[in-house]
Amino acid sequence: MMKTYTAFAQDMWLATGTREEVAAALRAMPEMERSSDLLVFDDEDGRQIDFDLRETPPVEEPPRPRGRPSLGVVAREVTLLPRHWDWLSEQPGGASAALRKLIDAARKAEGNGPARRNAAYRFITAIAGDRPHYEEAIRALYADDRARFETLSEGWPSAVRRHAIGLAWADDEAGGAKADTAP
Secondary structure: OOOEEEEEEOEEEEEEOOHHHHHHHHOOOOOOOHHHEEEEEEEEEOOOOOOOOOOOOOOOOOOOOHHHHHHHOOOOOOOOOOHHHHHHHOOHHHHHHHHHHHHHEEEEEEEEOHHHHHHHHHHHHHHHHOOOOOOHHHHHHHOOOHHHHHHHHOOOOOHHHHHHHHHHHHOHHHHHHHHHHOO
8 A cells, every 4th residue: 555645735635645746746836934834744644744845866775685674574572471482482483473463463353443543633633733622522533433523623624624534534434635625
């Protein structure tokens, strides 16, 4: 799945797309009086990010080396009781494989709900933290009460509200605000 970003100019949706697509949309905009009126968010985790909008030639990445580091494997310390280590050592594939399977099973059972709610929380805090009913809307968000969230956020700018709903309830919504609210 391709990583996407969403840009807002003041409270209006501006663009959603890849880093390059959003950066191109931002470059095409007239300069804003206050740079703080232009916000860009990572759609995966809801964090506000900064784009370097200077035109730079693409840098060719060196080939990745073979082996596990190229797969993103990271070694870290895990502290367990002896009985846990004993159980892990009996599992097919060893301790690391067993831990990965347990984590994958837990993530699958949990679903993406908590991650989506956290992404929506970060987005809302950055762009709507001073809006009416903000705190109650956050409570509704974490209670997974979409109807209450929608009611509480009715007075918010449409693009902000729709993007928050798209982040929090991505399975129900086609994700985020769309172009009909662009400046």
